[in-house]
Amino acid sequence: MSTGKVIFVITLLLTTIGLCSILVFLKPIVLEKELKRENRQTLKLLEETKLTDLLPKQESLYEASGVIFLNSSLYIVFDSDTFLAKITNFTHKSPDNSYIFSRESVESEFEGLSYDSVSGNLFLLQEALRHQEANRKPRYKAKIIEISIDSDQKSYTLVESCRVEYNFKTKNKGLEGIQIFRGEDGVKTAYLICEGNDCEGGKAGKKGRGMVLTAIYKAATDQSNCFWEVTKKSELPRYLHFEDYSDLSISREFKRAAVISQQDSGVWIANIENVKDVDWSQNGAVFDFPRSKKNKIFYCNVEGVAFLKANIIAVVSDKAKKKQPNKCTQKDRMLHIFEIPEHRNIRELRL
Template sequence: MKRKLLLPAIALLMLAISCKKEKEEMAPENASNNNTVVSGAVKRTATSLGAPVAEAKVYKLIPGYDKNEKFEASGVYYLDGFFYVVFDNRFKIAKIKSTLPINSSQNTLLGSGSGDSDFEGITYSNANPARFYVVEEAVQNGSNYQPRIREYDADMNYLSNKWVGYNFSSSNSNKGFEGIARVYRGGEDYILGLVEGTGKVPVLKKTNSKWEKIAEITLPASAAFSDYADIAVYGNKVAIVGQEDALLWVGTLSDTSWSFSGGTTYSFPTGNSQGVVGAGSNVLYGNVEGVSFISANQIVVVSDKVKSDQPSYQTYKDQSVHIFNLP
C-alpha cells in the first residue's frame, strides 16, 4: 500500500521541479533577483541588476582605434546626451554619444598630453562659468602624497589645477582618491572625494590656494566594500561602486548635513565563460571603475582593463561603457 502511494508522490515532485525549471528559463534576461554576496568580511543580500541596456568597447566607439589600443577607463560623467570618460593611462578625455554609436564621428577624444595620467574621476559644475573637474589619484607633494584636481572649461580646455588638502603616505599612495562628485549647496560648489582603501568621503571646498577639507562622511555599513572605485550624485541620490566586489550601492545624501543614509546594494549581472550575461554564474563585471547617473533610475558605468591575475572571461566586459537600469 505504501509503495503505491509513493509512486504518485514522486511523479508530483518531478512535475513541480519541471515547472520551476521552465519558469526560470522563461524569465526575462533583464529580470532582477536577490542574491547573497560577500564583500570583504561582510555577507549581505544584493539585488542583481538586469542585463545592460547597452554596452560597447571604447575602441569600437572612437574612429581610428582597434583592439590593440588600451582604454583604461577610470571615471565617467553624463551630460546632455554625452558620456565624458577619463582614463588613467591617457590625458585625453573621451566624449561619447550616449546612444553608443560604433565608430562614429560623434565620439571624440578631447584635450592633449601623452603618457599615464593617473586620472581617476570626473565631475561637472554648471555654475557660471561651467567647469569640468578631473582628479589625479595621489601625486607626490613634498613629503606627502595628495590628490590634485584639474580644472577644464566647458569645451574641455585645460585651465589650472589645485592640490587637495588630504594627505597619504608613500606606503599607501596608491590608495588615493578614486572618484569625485560635485554638490551644489547653499549657493556654493563642493566636491565629494572618495578614498579607495577606506571609503571615506571628504567634503571639499575650493579656496584661493587649494581644495580644503571641511567635513568627512563615513559610509554606512550597507556600503562596506573591499575597495571603492567611484562616486556619483544625482539630486539627493548617491551611488558608489566597488571594483573588487562588482557591487553598486545607492543611498541618500542628507539635505541638511554631510551624511548618507539608507542604501541598497546591487550586484552586476553574472554570465558564462563566453561573456553572455544571464547564462552563468561567473562575475563578468570585475573592473567597474566609474559611475554616473543618467537619470534617477539609470546609470552608466565604465570598466578598466583586466589585470593579468583575473579570469580571461572578464575581458569581454573590460575597457567598456555600460548602461544599466536601476530596479
C-alpha cells in the same frame, strides 16, 4: 542567608551580567554578517559596447576611470591618457563620438570627473601624487584640475590645478571619485571618495569603513597656491562591506547617489534629500553587477558611474589586470548601461 547561598547568588548575577555583555557585543557583529549574507538583487544589463567600437580610431588602451552624463553625451576620462572621450551614440561608431585633447601638457592618472554648472567647467581628479615637504617623510596628495572645453569641442584648456590637503601613505590608494557642487555662499565644494576603507591602503584599508571627504576650494593668494581644504570625513554605511571604492555619482535631478566597488563588483544606491549636505550613513540598497552561472565575478574592473535616469546608470570599465582571470577581459574597457531593479529602500524615487 548562609555564606554558600550568598556566594551562589553573586556568582549567578555575575554570570548573567557577563552573558548580557557578550550578547550586546556580538549583536552588531551578527547583524553585519546577516546583512553581508543578504541576497542582493542584480543589475539588469541593457546594452554594452567596447570603447574601441564606439570611438573613431584607437588612440590608447582606453583604461576608463570616470564618466559623467552631460547634455545627452557621456564624457569619459582615462587613467593612462590626458584626452577625454565624448560619446553621444552609445551603441556604435558615429561622427558624434570624438576626442577632446588637452592644449597644454598635463599629467594623466585621472581617476574622476565632475561638472560645475555655474562655471560650465569640468574638474578632473588625480588619485595621489608624491608630495615632499622639507625634513618630512614623503606623502601623497590628490590633485583637482579645472578645465574649460573649447567651443569646437575638440580641445580643452587648463584653468587651474590645486592639491587636496589630505595625506595618503601610498600612491595607489588615494581618491577615486569626485562630485563638485556649490555651497550656499557659491564656494566650490567637492565630495571625494577614498579608494581604501578609512582612506588607507593594505590591511588597514580592508576594515569595511568607506569614507567620503568633503573639501572646500581655497583660491591662490600672494602667500600660497590654490588648494582644497578637507573639512569633513563621512563614513559610508557599514553594511556595504566593500573592499574598495572606485567612483561616486550624485544626481541633483533624480536626488540619488551611487557608489561603486571594483573588488566587490557592486553598486550602492541611495536616495538623497540635500545634495549640499548628503547623509552618507543613510540606508540604501546594494546591487550586484551580473555574475556567471557559478556566481563568479566577471565585471571585474568597473571604474566610473553616472546616472542617465533615476533607475538607469552608465558604467565604464578599466583595463583588466594581468593577474585577473581571462573572463575579466570580456568586460573590460567597455561602456555598460544597466537598469536598477525596484527596491523597498529606493523605489519611491523611480522615474
